[in-house]
Amino acid sequence: LIRFDLVTGKVRILDDQLSFPNGVQLSVDKLSVLVCETTLARVVRHWIGGENKTIGRTEVFIDNLPGLPDNIRLTSTGNYWIAFAVVRHNNKVNLFDYLRNWPRLRTILSFMPSIIKKIETRLPQHGLVVELSKDTRHIVRSLHDAEGLVVPSTSQVTEYNGHLYFGSYYLEHIAIFKL
Template structure:
């Protein structure tokens, strides 16, 4: 049984908060992805990337481009779950703002980040935080400058040829590719170019960090800033990377 769990670090016990077997507004969760928690611990906001595909099938989700992803809210006191945003295309990383008035959600296959307001005059509304990103965003984390770090799972070649952009409007070719090749084989056609962006609190581009050949990190999916260093995770590489921000 899978779902959102929690447990004290020292107790060795895990409490299941929400089972993926439980339908939420008529649909079960299949690909629970990222989460962000309010400071008081009451609300947990998380993404379910697809109600059809599971984590191991992420490339099929990318290629199919389905809009069955959701942003959800779990109340730890009432145990209630609400759907905040629906019909998202591969919702991935999610991050509360420092003031906890909105949530950022990476919509990976659309190369954009959505913003959903959870308090204030705009409560319940949503808009685009940034779009037409140079890569396909994965997780989002706060930066010490007051903005956000966004890691690109892979880039879009601009200028140049982007496999994913090319296939996005050609579903028949995508279906043929996955009949002929495995997911691992398809991954070999994706660039190893690693890219991390720092965005302002309004979505403006502040700076970018590049590893064109993927020599230090490939397929960066997680970025965390601590003590003037960035810690980089990958959904493929079996290690963590550390980068000194004083050296860039």
């Protein structure tokens, strides 16, 4: 996680211990940023303001998510929408959860994009986004495309004017859902 100062042009590393950081979102109060750690199926909060004892600290915001989070965005109420690239199923072995314990194998696979592509095409297509409460850190709502017919493998969700706009690596368009 890096910070770029628009005034000075300087770059500073805020946290270099994140696991596959993805989807950075500034909180409503602008005191922290939330970051999806895709391979750990969690969201962490990094404090950038507030009390001196918390500035610079990173903490788990929510763990053991129902999928591997790709991006995170604010809702109209200040909660968070999280889009999931892969859904985790209780009764099925998840390759990405399995690979978590094999860092060298993950590194080797990262240099073989054709193998990753083949693995991705064999994963179940299940579009999922959840609304996460900013206060309780609980999931308050979820939207599923269990067959992946409209939005397979959600990469992005943005709320605007009473609609959700979905992106997916498998779509050539943006899907729209009226709230």
